[in-house]
Amino acid sequence: MKRLTATLFSLAAFLVAWKLLTVVTGTPDYILPAPEVVAERGLRAIGSGILWEHTAVTLSEILIGFALGAVSAVAVGTALGKSVVVERVLSPYIVAAQSVPILALAPLLDIWFGGGLLARVLVCALIVFFPIAIATMVGIRSADPLLSEMLRSLGATTGQLTARLEIPSALPVIFGGLRVGVTLAVIGAVVAEWAGASSGLGVLINIADQGLFDTPLMFVALATLAIIGITLHGLVVVAERRLVLR
Amino acid sequence: MPPRHLVLPLIALLLAACMPTTSASPSASVLPSASTAALRPVTLLLGFRPDVQFAPFYLARQAGYYAEVGLDVTIEHSTDVLLLVADGRAEFGVADATDVMIARTSGIPVKYISTLYERFPVALIGPTGSVPSIPAELAGLRIGTPGRFGSSWHALLALLDADGLTADDVTIREYQQFNQVEGLLNGDVDLITGFRNNEPLRLEAQGMSVELLTVDEIAPLPGPGLIAGDELLSSDPALATAFATATLRAQQAIAADPQVGLNAAVAAVPAIGEDRETALAVLEATIELWGGSTGAPTGFIDVDVWASGYETLRRLGFIDGSVPLGEMLTEVLATDD
């Protein structure tokens, strides 16, 4: 309950500061809309169905992309963690892929994969891959060697060691990577949409800004993205509390 | 991941970062050295990137036309021209007339003050022999366009609407990276929207002979022009007149001798000089769009075309008619009679 009050208080303070900012600087609604203007525009957008139409697209990109990226990252991270040879062979490519900015990769992926949902899902998967893979690798290596010896003395196979010791030991660190990843996935979805999509919250931002000159609607889209990010992050934290027993 | 109580303030930063912005033009201005101290500094906002089409502005600066009317013009580029000019962060901008109508209806306080392009620059483009001459024949075709907003979209819908069609009667393919030319070249689409002084030249250079279907006779729409904010126009209308006049003067000089424009553009943006031949071709095509029916640019605002465009946009649902046409424009150039 304490957590909820703290969050609500923080939210209220933020809204008050925002309103004060618009009042004090006197900026017009088409440059920096006041919170109540954004809220009203948001209600209209929900009522007309346009907000859900674009949110659904972006949400599916994020969820599928995150799932794809996270699963492959945990698998690759486990391999990296268990074998120094694998790490030496793979890490140059992984680091190189991470170093190319996603803003530059997204248009390329859009062209290679025909500009459909797949291209955007791949951008999301790519952007979450690195932090989760590295977290997994570090976590796997942090497994207690004393427990490892004990399990080997019981005849555990490599697979059993991985599943019963290394991955559970790695979970706290992996969840750290998942937390970072899920918020990156939101960014990835928007960047991917800007490179090639006909609907989604990123597209809605563009349409609102460049086509309709409706800055409050643009802020509605941004706020929706923020809410998605906060919610998904919160879900990961809840999952972490359930699954990581220490 | 930052603690929860910091997440919201960080989002505020993200929101602030998305606010309209400008970026300075990469071209260092070449100003006449004399009497800059007495000149009124003024900012002109252009869209996207520096281009040979902006030759009149480069020429007016370099040849001193702006200085002669007491202006020291800085050119900047932005994707939020209308919003920033409305807010007074820049004095003048170049914008599409259809965008001005939509922005004004949304409550953005800008006005269109002078015509730069008498002919509407967007057309439907396709291989010679396969471009319909009437909109009705567009039904069922695949059309490539950058996105569902902007003057290209307005023109496409206006054309379709002229014969009672809608976007649902054709197959739209979006090219967010503005590479619809490729779609036409590899046959993914039958027609594309494009700018008359751009895509056709690129297609011809790739060996494709093309035809155009324009809005001019079918669904007249006003072309791009200069804009200024309401506040500037009420407080200092003479400034707007001076700027528009000097700009028109440069346009007319270039229409008479395109090389003058090309040289000014290359001086301002050296990258343009890397392919002077293409740049000149684009500039000459652009000059044709400036002059339109009268042959030479006049800056004249054709209210009949505007009224027709206003009605079309209202029918298509882009504007709701709550703001009358008269509030959207004001003629700042002195008229001869």
Added chain:
Amino acid sequence: MTIEAAKEMSRASMPAGLPVRLDDVSVAFPSAAGPLVALRNLTLDIPAGSLTVVIGPNGCGKSTLLRVIAGLVAPTSGDVQLGEGARDAPQAGDGRVGLAFQQPRLVPWLSTLENVALPLALARAPIAQRRGRALEALERVGLADATGLRPAQLSGGMAQRAGLARALITDPPVLLLDEPFSALDALTREGFDGELQSLWMDRPRTVVLVTHSVSEAVRMADRIVVMTARPGSVARMIPVDLPRPRRAALSGEPAAAAIDATVRATLAEVHPADLTPWGDR
């Protein structure tokens, strides 16, 4: 028939564990500075069902010796056999050897019951069987109340018992203990030694216990194996013929004291200067 003879007979009629034979075993580990020889030419015969204590200071290779018998470390040369059969080398996890460590080494996110059942879970035994046998094992070591607790909730002694229960769950004919009680205080330790002795007398098996406590060695062993300094081999084997069950206050009695002295003398001889053996901790 004397009581002792009756006990001997009943002991002989139960399965008494496997004999352990090490024949000229050497173990060398690769290291940056060249091979590290932990054991060299070690020969040792441990009779089935006996309780052997291996003693020596840290670094003499006694832990390596246990790991060789457990099948965790393969000898670089020489032979290890469990049992009478021709080629009966140790194989980690086949259930013939139970190993208890100095630290409890319990998996922190599993309950005590799940920890004890772990060897069966790894062998994919049916769940009902795992539960049943784990409960039995916990009862045998006196931890019946702790089944649902997590390792963090157990005291040191309880955790060590749980480790022992895990080692015993497959009812292995060979039980190895690597200084299992050295982390506990002296009183608790004496109590555990007594419990271990009872468990072994109730259900005999071959036990090898590593320690660096001389009094513990005398209390527990049928035979005491004193190891040389590294590289380790057998310095001396000292039989302990004292009657069982032995009590903690044993060290006072003259026969025990004599053996104690012999062990200490051997240790002093084999590990001169700073490597003198410790007393009881």
